[in-house]
Amino acid sequence: MDLAGIIGIINAKFGEDFVSIDEEVSTDTVRLTPEQWGQLAPFLRETPELFFDAMMCITGIDEGVESENLAVVYNLHSMKHNHKLEIYVSTPKSVPKVPSVEQIWRIADWFEREVFDMYGIEFDGHRDLRRILLPSDWEGFPLRKDYEFPETWHGIVVDKMKEGWE
Amino acid sequence: MGVTIEQELGSVHGEEMVLNIGPQHPSTHGVLRLKVHTDGEIITKIIPYIGYLHRCFEKHCENLTYEQAIPFTDRCDYIGSMNNNFGYAVAVEQLMEIKVPEKVEFIRVIVAEMNRIASHLLAIGTFGLDVGAFTPFLYCFRDRERILDLFEMLCGARLLYNYIWIGGVSHDFPVGWVEKTYEFLDYFEPKINEYNDLLTYNKIFIERSADVGVIPVDVAISYGVTGPNLRGSGVRWDLRKDDPYGIYDRFEFDIPIGTGAMGSVGDCWDRYYVRVRELEECVKIIRQALDALPRDGDVHAALPKKIRPKAS
Numbered sequence A: 001m002d003l004a005g006i007i008g009i010i011n012a013k014f015g016e017d018f019v020s021i022d023e024e025v026s027t028d029t030v031r032l033t034p035e036q037w038g039q040l041a042p043f044l045r046e047t048p049e050l051f052f053d054a055m056m057c058i059t060g061i062d063e064g065v066e067s068e069n070l071a072v073v074y075n076l077h078s079m080k081h082n083h084k085l086e087i088y089v090s091t092p093k094s095v096p097k098v099p100s101v102e103q104i105w106r107i108a109d110w111f112e113r114e115v116f117d118m119y120g121i122e123f124d125g126h127r128d129l130r131r132i133l134l135p136s137d138w139e140g141f142p143l144r145k146d147y148e149f150p151e152t153w154h155g156i157v158v159d160k161m162k163e164g165w166e
Numbered sequence B: 001m002g003v004t005i006e007q008e009l010g011s012v013h014g015e016e017m018v019l020n021i022g023p024q025h026p027s028t029h030g031v032l033r034l035k036v037h038t039d040g041e042i043i044t045k046i047i048p049y050i051g052y053l054h055r056c057f058e059k060h061c062e063n064l065t066y067e068q069a070i071p072f073t074d075r076c077d078y079i080g081s082m083n084n085n086f087g088y089a090v091a092v093e094q095l096m097e098i099k100v101p102e103k104v105e106f107i108r109v110i111v112a113e114m115n116r117i118a119s120h121l122l123a124i125g126t127f128g129l130d131v132g133a134f135t136p137f138l139y140c141f142r143d144r145e146r147i148l149d150l151f152e153m154l155c156g157a158r159l160l161y162n163y164i165w166i167g168g169v170s171h172d173f174p175v176g177w178v179e180k181t182y183e184f185l186d187y188f189e190p191k192i193n194e195y196n197d198l199l200t201y202n203k204i205f206i207e208r209s210a211d212v213g214v215i216p217v218d219v220a221i222s223y224g225v226t227g228p229n230l231r232g233s234g235v236r237w238d239l240r241k242d243d244p245y246g247i248y249d250r251f252e253f254d255i256p257i258g259t260g261a262m263g264s265v266g267d268c269w270d271r272y273y274v275r276v277r278e279l280e281e282c283v284k285i286i287r288q289a290l291d292a293l294p295r296d297g298d299v300h301a302a303l304p305k306k307i308r309p310k311a312s
Helices: A003-014 A034-046 A108-119 B005-009 B057-061 B067-074 B081-096 B102-130 B135-155 B177-200 B203-209 B217-222 B227-232 B268-292
Strands: A029-032 A054-062 A069-077 A084-092 A097-099 A122-124 B017-021 B033-039 B042-049
Touching (some): A003 A034, A084 A097, B102 B135, B135 B177, B177 B268, B217 B227
Parallel strands (some): A097 A122
Antiparallel strands (some): B033 B042
């Protein structure tokens, strides 16, 4: 099914203009608020015509130093129908919070832990949200644009970057 | 199947013991820590700690140009470097809307499939090694060595190639490479039967891998299993067929899937055998690509001075 068809089915259930595509930003990405995503996720997985059974990827994004927002991008795919959907959920930097889909797609467990680890986005409802790659006592979220490198770690002095390195 | 441990022990429950496997352990093939909760012989729970292999590629690449990130993709999976280079290069080219020369497309498919053979040989060889069959491992590595020699002739490196670049590849095929590759294929094809004789249909190997570690289809998809492991669970899904990148849509090849020939669908034997059958498919693809390889042409597309994806 093409993107217009998928959006048609979603809007038929949740009401007109529930999801739409901003052609100027991206032609194949659906933008949602965290609340909308929480409502939509189980529907995408369960509806027979859509049947998005595979969560291909979850990516965290820091929209930039000037922006107030962090974002999470979900790449969904249906093994049965061979169609896909990209969903972009933005959330404010002050209280970054997105509903967890870990119980709908099991792979989201680790994906969400990784996004939490790197960006500090809280996944509401995740049963085991801990750091996955970094040590559990690490401070800060390294892939945020305003991240500052630590000068020491457990008393070990970290070498500064060499002069002239970008 | 024999009597399971649960049946033998009945409802006897001892004290729970927590065991650490790793981070350094001969069977982890890398650094991985598993915290294992056991009740006698039965594992009740495993908590994996995977961060020991984290090397901050994303953070490194924040300070690099798009071309400079390619050696990092080599190291994501150091036995499938060509395929990783390929994926990254294609992604950047799509963002920049670059069309690469025809010859480059063929070269990429050939080296990627060669690398797939090398990677699968390592996979089936070391799998045998882990369940106690040492000899097949040596046979697999003998043949893998020939591919590494060809890659060394091609770009100087044996493992981390940095070969597929944005808009092209680093070197054209050297003189004699194509002939040597044909020779290798003629040599390699009969060897697949040798692996089958040594390992695939070996009774001890079957006993140790059939009906072990069964992954049902729905679990495999929900847990994001991909590639040969997913196909081992019986899903006929291959990116090269279902959503082709490069020029994979021009080649004839089959997608082997697990059938439960020795036990149930999606067991260790199925996942193993899918890889063996893929070796044959790789050979098919490489032959077709070598036959149709354009002899002349540049191996670099014209690129803008500064590589940056188009602003949307």
